[in-house]
Amino acid sequence: MSDAAELRLATPGAELSRGYYRDCGRPLLYERFGQYMDALTVGLVGEGSECFGFDDWLSMDHDYGPSFCIWLSDGLFDEIGGALSELYASLPQEYMGVRYAYRREQSAGRRGVIRTGDFYRKFLGTRTAPETPREWLAIPETYLAAATNGVLFHVPDTEFVRTREKLLAFYPEDVRRKIALFCNVEPSHVLQNLDAEILYQVPLMMEHEHLADVVCESLGLENRTPDLDQWREMCARWMHPEKSVEVALVGKYTKLHDAYISVVEALKHAGVAHRTDVRIRWVDSETVTPENVAEVLKGVSGVLVPGGFGSRGIDGMLCAIRYARENKIPYLGLCLGMQLAIVEFARDVLGLKDAHSIELMPDTMHPVIHLMPEQEGVLDLGGTLRLGSYPCKLAPGSKAHELYGADLIHERHRHRYEVNNDYRTALTDAGMSLCGLSPDGRIVEMLELPEHPFFLATQAHPEFNSRPNRPHPLFLGFVGAAVEKQEKTK
Numbered sequence: 001m002s003d004a005a006e007l008r009l010a011t012p013g014a015e016l017s018r019g020y021y022r023d024c025g026r027p028l029l030y031e032r033f034g035q036y037m038d039a040l041t042v043g044l045v046g047e048g049s050e051c052f053g054f055d056d057w058l059s060m061d062h063d064y065g066p067s068f069c070i071w072l073s074d075g076l077f078d079e080i081g082g083a084l085s086e087l088y089a090s091l092p093q094e095y096m097g098v099r100y101a102y103r104r105e106q107s108a109g110r111r112g113v114i115r116t117g118d119f120y121r122k123f124l125g126t127r128t129a130p131e132t133p134r135e136w137l138a139i140p141e142t143y144l145a146a147a148t149n150g151v152l153f154h155v156p157d158t159e160f161v162r163t164r165e166k167l168l169a170f171y172p173e174d175v176r177r178k179i180a181l182f183c184n185v186e187p188s189h190v191l192q193n194l195d196a197e198i199l200y201q202v203p204l205m206m207e208h209e210h211l212a213d214v215v216c217e218s219l220g221l222e223n224r225t226p227d228l229d230q231w232r233e234m235c236a237r238w239m240h241p242e243k244s245v246e247v248a249l250v251g252k253y254t255k256l257h258d259a260y261i262s263v264v265e266a267l268k269h270a271g272v273a274h275r276t277d278v279r280i281r282w283v284d285s286e287t288v289t290p291e292n293v294a295e296v297l298k299g300v301s302g303v304l305v306p307g308g309f310g311s312r313g314i315d316g317m318l319c320a321i322r323y324a325r326e327n328k329i330p331y332l333g334l335c336l337g338m339q340l341a342i343v344e345f346a347r348d349v350l351g352l353k354d355a356h357s358i359e360l361m362p363d364t365m366h367p368v369i370h371l372m373p374e375q376e377g378v379l380d381l382g383g384t385l386r387l388g389s390y391p392c393k394l395a396p397g398s399k400a401h402e403l404y405g406a407d408l409i410h411e412r413h414r415h416r417y418e419v420n421n422d423y424r425t426a427l428t429d430a431g432m433s434l435c436g437l438s439p440d441g442r443i444v445e446m447l448e449l450p451e452h453p454f455f456l457a458t459q460a461h462p463e464f465n466s467r468p469n470r471p472h473p474l475f476l477g478f479v480g481a482a483v484e485k486q487e488k489t490k
Contacts, residue, residue: 013050020066043152066095247302252313266466288316302482305337330481333457398435411460419444454481
């Protein structure tokens, strides 16, 4: 099977088009039509299996391929519609190895620049959403589905979005009463569970449906109006990034993305704070070698090595860490990612060529990572992990101290091995800062390289403490450094 065929198997049409807009369409739109972006809606809605999310090996036909729609009002269409169409026609017809074969023939009026009124008139018979149940029921279900399916990539407050939201929210009251009757609940307790563009919109949608009111009423609880302004702002930032940045996640479970779901979400949280779409290059560490590491990591603005265990793929992670260190690429190491940063530094800076963790090489002559002393001789490993929240003192003036803005922090841990204190002096003398220690000074919790733009690693798992509206400081700093790196290389 060809690379292109494998790509089609792995990439649904909507996601392919989202990337196409992000990488090819959005930069040009902001450059040439930036003053109009609040009046344009961009997405993939209408006919075609990719709009309905039915893409698979057999149905990737017709309009499948990199494309999107731009909807605008009649007046704006008359003003800039021609210029927008010229820009759209100039975009590459191939993206990620997939070609859009039917752009000019079959897809006329289905992709490209479209009048909002013409779009809705095509499916609804009118340019506005129905106002009564009779009008709503008169529209064939297939047309309603075509008018409201798909995904939006750029969602300002426009006529298109308002009409779409009205269609999605419309539910005849008599239908609601019928459901209530047959389910033996109050009509006010029948709530719509609509699809959301992003997961974090769901609380806003449930508030719109008065879920909290119903719950408080049913349980006899005090009902208060929540302040969701911050959450709304966070969702708006998420859906309307101003830039994008690519970082490499180097691990051995990259074929199963959910294995790193907390890390991925923490990166996205930080991206939202920076108004940046964080794109992840999934790098299988088993495939990385000293010979190909430069090509594998070419163009990325950050490298992250997450937690893990076992010897598989370790050499590739070490190659990636060295490349990031020597080429001044922002680096963030988590748990195993910190331990391997120690190993790489010991090998390639201190010259201890067989330096390693005794977990991975028990007979190493330089065990820079060793078993926690209290576990020496323990044979029954059940319940012996250093698990849960532990305190860490940060060195004043360090990058970590700057990011956290605190002297003492607490982070979640899950490990059995730690930095061997016999090597601490050698590491610091060579330029490594052990910037985070346990309060008693015995355990190395965090390290950084002061001469590097951003090289920071922690024994902890900070990804578990990140929130969409409160990104973790380490991820916030890492993504910020990656954005800065990208800006400097343009």
